[in-house]
Amino acid sequence: MQYIVALTGGIGSGKNTVANAFAAFGIPLVDADVIAREIVEPDSPVLHAIKQRFGSAVLTASGLLDRAALRARIFSCPEEKSWLNGLLHPFIQRKTEQELRSARGPYVLWMAPLLIENNLQQHANRVLVVDVDREVQIVRTLRRDGVSRELVENILTTQVSRQRRLACADDVIDNSGCPEKLTERIAILHQRYLAFSAAGS
Numbered sequence: 056m057q058y059i060v061a062l063t064g065g066i067g068s069g070k071n072t073v074a075n076a077f078a079a080f081g082i083p084l085v086d087a088d089v090i091a092r093e094i095v096e097p098d099s100p101v102l103h104a105i106k107q108r109f110g111s112a113v114l115t116a117s118g119l120l121d122r123a124a125l126r127a128r129i130f131s132c133p134e135e136k137s138w139l140n141g142l143l144h145p146f147i148q149r150k151t152e153q154e155l156r157s158a159r160g161p162y163v164l165w166m167a168p169l170l171i172e173n174n175l176q177q178h179a180n181r182v183l184v185v186d187v188d189r190e191v192q193i194v195r196t197l198r199r200d201g202v203s204r205e206l207v208e209n210i211l212t213t214q215v216s217r218q219r220r221l222a223c224a225d226d227v228i229d230n231s232g233c234p235e236k237l238t239e240r241i242a243i244l245h246q247r248y249l250a251f252s253a254a255g256s
């Protein structure tokens with residue numbers, strides 16, 4: 056059985072930065088965002104079902120999923136939203152399980168931004184939360200994405216509170232400091248996970 060460390064955190068907290076540092080130690084990554092994109096690739100059964108339900112208005116001219124159009128379509132329609140979630144969930148779950156099972160390494164890092172929101176903690180041996188305060192999240196996301204503050208604040212309202220996320224954590228990375236601090240902390244956690252996975256705990 057693979058030893059699974061789930062990595063989560065709010066938008067702009069530093070999940071990708073942290074994941075890259077674990078990858079530099081040779082740790083395999085399974086990324087929920089990548090899986091969510093892969094299951095709606097052209098000609099996939101999921102994209103086909105979405106097209107049947109919502110029409111070609113949710114596709115781009117080249118036949119790719121137009122995520123913004125789909126988001127707008129389900130925004131104020133809970134029924135459509137739950138239909139979509141019901142469609143996506145089993146495909147995401149199956150692919151995630153496959154990838155976690157086939158990952159090769161002493162442990163696997165499962166990047167799951169919405170781990171707590173989707174109540175998936177029980178699928179991991181260990182929950183690692185990247186934590187910064189709300190203002191740092193906003194400032195770093197604005198700098199990275201060049202989007203409006205309002206958009207980032209809206210996304211934040213769809214995510215669990217900092218307190219709730221921290222309450223689910225086995226380990227926490229405080230990413231409010233400089234990147235060098237982050238590297239030190241990740242090296243310590245890496246050693247800890249090597250020991251846990253070797254002990255099968």
Ligand code: ADP
Nearest residue numbers: 066067068069070071072195199230232233234
């Ligand atoms: P997430 O994946 O959680 O959305 P990222 O890892 O993309 O967050 O980090 C958000 C932005 O903040 C990126 O531009 C990243 O380079 C930057 N960043 C991450 N950690 C730090 C840090 N400790 N100090 C300064 N900038 C950081």
